[in-house]
Amino acid sequence: MECRHLMVTVMSAKDLKNANIFGKMNPYVAASLSGVADKRQKSKQRTPVHKHGGTSPRWGHPLYFTIDEAAARVGGLKLKFKIKAVKTLGSDKEVGRVEVPVKELLEQGGDGKPTVMSYSLRLLSGKTKGVLELSFKFGKRFTLVTPPPPDEPVTGYPPLPMHGAGLHPPPAGHGDPSQEYPPDAAPGYGYLPQGDAPPPPGYGYPPEGYGYPLAAYQQMPSDGGNSWLGLAKGLFPQLPIRDMISDALEAAAKNDGFDDALDMNN
Structure with a gap:
């Protein structure tokens, strides 16, 4: 111009x-x-x-x-x-x-x-x-340079990262309202699955040396209101000693006496 x-x-x-x-x-x-x-x-x-x-x-x-x-x-x-x-x-x-x-x-x-x-x-x-x-x-006279048009405005925002900082795929059933994350789940900490379903990829148990699996605390079975029996079954899943301790606690619960109940050689 x-x-x-x-x-x-x-x-x-x-x-x-x-x-x-x-x-x-x-x-x-x-x-x-x-x-x-x-x-x-x-x-x-x-x-x-x-x-x-x-x-x-x-x-x-x-x-x-x-x-x-x-x-x-x-x-x-x-x-x-x-x-x-x-x-x-x-x-x-x-x-x-x-x-x-x-x-x-x-x-x-x-x-x-x-x-x-x-x-x-x-x-x-x-x-x-x-x-x-x-x-x-x-x-x-001089030439007035016409400025370039402004950049295209931003019309949206990138999607927010998934739980776990977006490093793992979502669990199976994601998108189904009944299978979505609980509303109080904190980002990056995952959640415990319902029932006996295995944890989704990226949300497994902690490495060895960090205590018992979280499922033992989340899903401890209840046995007639006997907290000791429920604790034994929850802390020792799939171990022979679990059955032994469970039998002993059952005997104690039936007033057979702790001495007889803990005599594991009989």
């Missing part, structure tokens, strides 16, 4: 409509560039306030714009100037405005030399009142 810098110096105004009933008003000029497609070219600026400037204020303040020359030459760009008076109460009051086609400025002073122009101001009522004096100067 071929562009040029434009410096506009807001010099002065005269014969303005007086917005004050008593005393001199404090005017300033607000300017903007309209019709631009690139947001980097949009620029709203203003001059300082000329305190007690009254109906003939002076500013001598420069404003800077970036102009797309091709768009300006087809009449697509306009400079808008509004003269406002500062009000102590309420919003500032507009006392005149003018729109200047940038194409007209290029035709009058596109050679880069300072040029002075005067424009009649229009009131909100549509009548004309006052004159605004401007000086402008165009800079050299």
Whole structure:
């Protein structure tokens, strides 16, 4: 995009409509560039306030714009100037405005030399009142690089890892509400299967040297409310000594006497 810098110096105004009933008003000029497609070219600026400037204020303040020359030459760009008076109460009051086609400025002073122009101001009522004096100067042509489009926005999030930090496949039956993890299962700690089902892959028993299998504590059988018998059957599954101790405890439970019950040679 071929562009040029434009410096506009807001010099002065005269014969303005007086917005004050008593005393001199404090005017300033607000300017903007309209019709631009690139947001980097949009620029709203203003001059300082000329305190007690009254109906003939002076500013001598420069404003800077970036102009797309091709768009300006087809009449697509306009400079808008509004003269406002500062009000102590309420919003500032507009006392005149003018729109200047940038194409007209290029035709009058596109050679880069300072040029002075005067424009009649229009009131909100549509009548004309006052004159605004401007000086402008165009800079050299340069190429404005168009920025690349922004990256595609993220529309979702990756799935959360499964229990066990995602290192093992889910247990069989995963997806069936009746087979899913219990609501209070903590991530990374697995859970104990129901009934006599073996643990799922990745959730097996702890290595040797770390005590009895967890299933012994989770699934200790109950035998008629006899806690000793249930403990023996739970702690010694599939061992011959389990049956021996179970028999001894059963005998004790039947009041046969602990001495006879523990005599394992008879």
